Amino acid sequence: MAMHQINAFMPDGPASTHHSTIHGKAGSEFDLKQDYVVGPSGSCIAMMRNFYPGLLQADQRYSQVAAEFATRIFEFTEFINNVVGVEKFTGKLNAVVSFHDSCHGLRELGIKQGPRNILRRINGLKLIELPYNEVCCGFGGTFAVKFPEISVAMADEKLKNFDQTKADILVSTDTSCLMHLHGRAKRKGFNQRFAHIAEIMAESIS
Amino acid sequence: MEIEAKHFKELYKKQIVKDRLRSNLSKATLQAVDSREESFKEVDFQFLRAQAKMIREESVSHLNELLSEFEDQARKNGCNIFYAQTPEKARAYVLDVAVRNNVKLIVKSKSMVTEEIELVPFLSEKGIETVETDLGEYIVQLAKEKPSHITTPAIHKSRTEIAELFHEKIGTEMNDDPKFLTAEARRVLREKFLAADMGISGANFLIAETGDAVIVENEGNARLSTSSTNVHVVVTGIEKVIPKFSDLRIFMRVLGRSSTGQKLTSYVSVLRGPRTEEEKDGPREVHIVLLDNGRSSLLGTDHQEVLNCIRCGACLNVCPVYRNIGGHAYGSVYPGPIGSLVTPMYFGEKNAPDLPFASSLCGNCSEVCPVGIEIHHQLLSLRHEIVAARKSRIERFLFKNYRKTMLRPGRYQMIGRFARALSKFSVVRRIMKPWTDYRDIPEFPSQSFREIYKSGKLN
Numbered sequence: 245m246a247m248h249q250i251n252a253f254m255p256d257g258p259a260s261t262h263h264s265t266i267h268g269k270a271g272s273e274f275d276l277k278q279d280y281v282v283g284p285s286g287s288c289i290a291m292m293r294n295f296y297p298g299l300l301q302a303d304q305r306y307s308q309v310a311a312e313f314a315t316r317i318f319e320f321t322e323f324i325n326n327v328v329g330v331e332k333f334t335g336k337l338n339a340v341v342s343f344h345d346s347c348h349g350l351r352e353l354g355i356k357q358g359p360r361n362i363l364r365r366i367n368g369l370k371l372i373e374l375p376y377n378e379v380c381c382g383f384g385g386t387f388a389v390k391f392p393e394i395s396v397a398m399a400d401e402k403l404k405n406f407d408q409t410k411a412d413i414l415v416s417t418d419t420s421c422l423m424h425l426h427g428r429a430k431r432k433g434f435n436q437r438f439a440h441i442a443e444i445m446a447e448s449i450s
Numbered sequence: 451m452e453i454e455a456k457h458f459k460e461l462y463k464k465q466i467v468k469d470r471l472r473s474n475l476s477k478a479t480l481q482a483v484d485s486r487e488e489s490f491k492e493v494d495f496q497f498l499r500a501q502a503k504m505i506r507e508e509s510v511s512h513l514n515e516l517l518s519e520f521e522d523q524a525r526k527n528g529c530n531i532f533y534a535q536t537p538e539k540a541r542a543y544v545l546d547v548a549v550r551n552n553v554k555l556i557v558k559s560k561s562m563v564t565e566e567i568e569l570v571p572f573l574s575e576k577g578i579e580t581v582e583t584d585l586g587e588y589i590v591q592l593a594k595e596k597p598s599h600i601t602t603p604a605i606h607k608s609r610t611e612i613a614e615l616f617h618e619k620i621g622t623e624m625n626d627d628p629k630f631l632t633a634e635a636r637r638v639l640r641e642k643f644l645a646a647d648m649g650i651s652g653a654n655f656l657i658a659e660t661g662d663a664v665i666v667e668n669e670g671n672a673r674l675s676t677s678s679t680n681v682h683v684v685v686t687g688i689e690k691v692i693p694k695f696s697d698l699r700i701f702m703r704v705l706g707r708s709s710t711g712q713k714l715t716s717y718v719s720v721l722r723g724p725r726t727e728e729e730k731d732g733p734r735e736v737h738i739v740l741l742d743n744g745r746s747s748l749l750g751t752d753h754q755e756v757l758n759c760i761r762c763g764a765c766l767n768v769c770p771v772y773r774n775i776g777g778h779a780y781g782s783v784y785p786g787p788i789g790s791l792v793t794p795m796y797f798g799e800k801n802a803p804d805l806p807f808a809s810s811l812c813g814n815c816s817e818v819c820p821v822g823i824e825i826h827h828q829l830l831s832l833r834h835e836i837v838a839a840r841k842s843r844i845e846r847f848l849f850k851n852y853r854k855t856m857l858r859p860g861r862y863q864m865i866g867r868f869a870r871a872l873s874k875f876s877v878v879r880r881i882m883k884p885w886t887d888y889r890d891i892p893e894f895p896s897q898s899f900r901e902i903y904k905s906g907k908l909n
Contacts, residue, residue: 254903347812376480380770384810389884391808393466396888397774398810401476427889 276309280327281317284442285418286349287385289319294352319349320442321417325358330365335448338368342411344402344425346418347380359417359441366448372409374402383424399428406436413437415444454781455793455802462779462808474608475773482602482767485711486818493703495820501700503822506758509692513749513757516658516691517740523661527723529736533688537567540741544569544650544683547737548578551681553647556580557639559665559672560587561652562600562761563741564685565783566796569650580650581642583671585635592619598777600784601709601763606776639671649675649733653686654760655701656738659694661722663738666705668716676721682733684721688740689757701760704820708762744796752831756791758821765815765825771808780805787815787825791832799836806832863900870894 283289293314300306324330343363349355363371382388382398389395402425406414416422419440426438454461465471509516521531534540548556556573558580564570570580570591582591586603590596593615597603604612613626622634651672653663663684665672676682692701706712725732748754766772766786777785782793782802790805806829815825837845855862872878873894879886897905 254900347810347814351813351817378814380810380812380814382770382810384812387807387810391462391771392884392888393463394771394774394808395810397466397472398770399889401770401774423892424889427885427891430890431888 276312276316279316280323281313282320282323283317284320284440285420286319286346286353286355287418287420289317289322290348290352292317319353319355319417321349321358321362322353322355324362330358330361333362333365333445333449335366335445336368337366337444337448339413339444340370340372340411341413341415341444342372342374342406342409343377344374344381344406344414344416344418344421345377346416346421349417350378355417359415362441362445363415366444369444369448372411374409375405376401381421381425383420385420388424395424396428399425400432403429403432403434407434411436413439413444415439415441417441453793453797453801455797455805456781456800458779458781458802458804458808461781462775465775465779470608471606471776472774474606474611475776478602478605479767479773482710482763486708486764486767487711489707489711489713493707495704498700498704499820499822502704502760502820503758505692505697505700506760506821507755510689510749510754510757512693513688513691513746516693517688519658520656520661520691523659524656524663524723524738525661527661529661529723529738532737532739534739534741535743537741537743540567540685540739540743541569541572543737543739544685545573545576545578547681547683547735548573548576548648551648551735553578553681555642555646556648556650557583557643557646557671557675557679558587558650559652559667559675560584560603561650561685562783563652563687564650565597566743567685567741569685581639581646583639583642583669583675584667585632585669585671588635588639589615592616596778596783598785599763599766600761600786600789606778643674643678646679648681648683649677649679650683650685651676653684653690653738654705655698656686656691657693657695657698658691662695663721664698665719665721666702666715666717667719668710668712670717673717673719676719677732680733681735682721682724682737684736684738686738686740687745688742689745689759705760705762708764708818708820744798748795753791753795753828755823756788756795756828758823759788759792760821761788762820764818764820768814768818769809770812770814771810780808787829788823791825791828794832794836799832799839803836803840806836863898866898870896870898 296310297314300310318327324333341363343359345356360371363369379401380398381402382395384395387395414425414436417440422438422440429436429438524531532543534543556578558564558570570582573580582588584603587597589604589607589612599605609626609628609631612631613624616622616631616634617624620634620638651665654666655664656662657664665676702714702718706715724734724736745757748757765788766777769786772786780786780789780793782789782797784792787809790808793805794802809826809829811826811830813826816823816827819825855865882891885891
């Protein structure tokens with residue numbers, strides 16, 4: 245980030261920034277008109293971009309700011325591709341990886357090629373696509389604990405497909421898919437690694 | 451009406467452990483998903499979907515006018531029209547028609563609405579034999595089961611299971627060749643068609659402009675069921691009406707592709723009333739039963755778009771939840787994503803309180819819906835309603851505190867520190883059983899990202 249004259253800072257609000265960010269309390273440095281909020285998870289961004297404006301529509305205090313906020317918030321790979329410019333990034337990492345499309349990234353935000361464009365800019369990295377890569381991993385928020393048997397049956401399908409690719413790392417843009425899949429993989433004795441795309445990028449430039 | 455969907459949590463647990471069921475479902479649904487995708491390659495799905503959605507929205511928002519127009523036209527064509535507010539009234543009307551015509555045997559083609567009103571068990575109880583003539587439905591009827599899918603009712607069975615069933619029930623030799631099994635079913639069903647006194651069918655579309663009932667199928671059994679007897683009864687939902695005959699040009703292109711990956715189904719029948727004097731065959735008497743059962747209560751609400759559904763089954767095939775538990779787990783004739791909407795909407799939220807939650811909200815259903823229903827957003831909005839009406843004190847307490855925490859950065863950070871410290875103790879892990887019984891949880895770091903960030907170590 246520093247390399248590309250981007251000032252990153254962390255606001256004082258809670259991680260999922262419900263109130264303080266939207267209210268402009270995020271810190272004196274933050275300006276809703278020209279700054280960006282970046283998050284490492286398609287679900288969170290979809291919630292704030294796609295659902296806040298609707299949920300806060302009737303609320304005079306927030307309706308305007310929610311609509312503006314929706315245009316300033318980006319999922320991490322969207323930010324790299326559409327704001328920073330993916331061509332500014334190159335890396336090197338010898339690894340065979342597979343990529344998991346997060347449902348909310350894919351269907352709520354329309355993220356499909358962006359993360360792949362990033363991975364392609366890492367020399368030595370080989371991407372093997374998962375069979376049925378647009379099928380949900382089974383996390384689904386409270387669904388994971390309300391219907392755990394179904395949730396892990398879905399994870400098992402995903403892990404079976406991942407295993408078939410013979411890749412070493414499953415990369416994704418969504419921390420919750422990764423937590424769920426990694427947790428299930430460990431329980432079932434899989435040895436592969438599960439990593440957020442930002443981790444892979446960081447390793448590839450270090 | 452009390453329905454099984456109330457017990458979803460017990461039902462799905464029984465289904466999900468059946469490995470053979472899951473393997474049958476996985477094979478069949480993924481094949482349907484692949485064929486669907488392949489078949490849409492040669493047409494512009496987004497364009498057709500926009501058209502189909504527009505026509506269905508138009509139809510549903512002018513339902514009253516279109517139904518009157520349909521009724522007028524169909525009456526002119528010689529049909530009898532009956533509006534049934536409830537399943538009871540629909541059943542009573544069909545029984546009355548059967549009794550007046552001294553009917554002993556009915557041949558029936560596929561109709562989800564007849565499943566919805568439990569027509570076949572009702573008629574059997576009254577001593578009228580009703581034979582399902584769609585192969586999948588026939589299999590399910592022989593097995594004394596209910597359909598587990600809205601377009602492929604026996605999707606939960608492998609061909610070996612079907613061979614065993616036929617061997618046991620109709621005495622065929624053990625042979626799981628699909629051609630052989632189909633021929634055997636055909637042999638039995640032909641006799642029934644010849645002997646039957648009445649036919650029952652559903653309808654995929656009702657056309658207001660012409661009064662036609664349109665049926666789309668692959669086996670020819672619907673055509674026979676609707677034309678080989680003297681009396682034909684159509685049982686369908688009020689929402690099936692579309693304005694014009696020419697609207698079919700859109701639906702014919704999306705329906706087969708969405709269901710089975712076919713460009714067009716093998717048969718499309720357009721039924722325009724009883725036989726005329728010049729015609730040599732066809733029924734002498736036609737009745738059209740239009741069921742409401744909760745449908746009209748959705749008009750003008752946020753859920754109105756659910757009535758756009760043309761029952762293609764694509765949302766079931768793509769649904770990873772459906773793929774793992776199968777249709778019977780839903781405890782409703784309408785399973786899968788669309789079923790999780792329709793069931794609570796038609797039978798009451800109290801009858802299916804868990805169904806809207808039984809989804810990871812991945813959105814694949816909405817993505818493939820040929821009439822553009824935002825299925826997963828509808829599920830979310832049903833959740834809102836159910837939670838607002840429910841008095842779960844634990845849930846309320848948790849969310850109230852969640853809200854307080856999210857409003858106060860200090861409190862949020864403090865709770866984070868507590869959670870990280872307490873995560874070492876097994877007592878805390880026990881609270882997380884629904885997670886930890888099935889998966890490991892990540893090790894909590896000793897410092898939060900914020901703490902690391904503030905310490906300046908990141909740069």
